[in-house]
Amino acid sequence: MxxxxxxxxxxxxxxxxxxxxxxxxxxxxxxxxxxxxxxxxxxESHMSKLGVDEAMLPEMALKAAERNGDVLHGITDLTTKDIKNIYRMCNPMQ
CATH class of the missing domain: 1.20.890 (cAMP-dependent Protein Kinase, Chain A)
Incomplete structure (x- = not known):
């Protein structure tokens, strides 16, 4: 499923x-x-407009990858570090 x-x-x-x-x-x-x-x-075009700040990104990255041993599988495998970097790009400092 x-x-x-x-x-x-x-x-x-x-x-x-x-x-x-x-x-x-x-x-x-x-x-x-x-x-x-x-x-x-x-x-919204930025996560910061939804109330997401820099301090939340590590926990969000862990939750995104926790089911598969801290790796998010897809077209390419993403580690929690990769996921945090992607979240940072979606959450520019204002």
Whole structure:
């Protein structure tokens, strides 16, 4: 069942974006993923806007990888250090 959830996590956003792009076909400028997520859906673009600060990142990285021996498996394996660095990129200092 775990592989089904991973597959859905990969495929579902693409299907939603495809549908959104089809609706926006007539516009002069194509809809990008960031336009759709941040402008159409109104999602925040930085984790800091959600109240996430630097002190929370180590615990978040551990929780992301704890089920698999501190490695998050995917296209490439990510260690907790890699995950923290990705979170830092999503959480610029303000």
């Amino acid at each position: 775990h592989w089904v959830m991973r597959l859905l996590a990969l495929v579902l956003p693409a299907l939603i974006l495809k549908r959104a792009l089809t609706r926006e076909k007539a516009s002069k400028r194509p809809l990008t993923l960031s336009d759709w997520m941040f402008n159409k859906l109104g999602l």
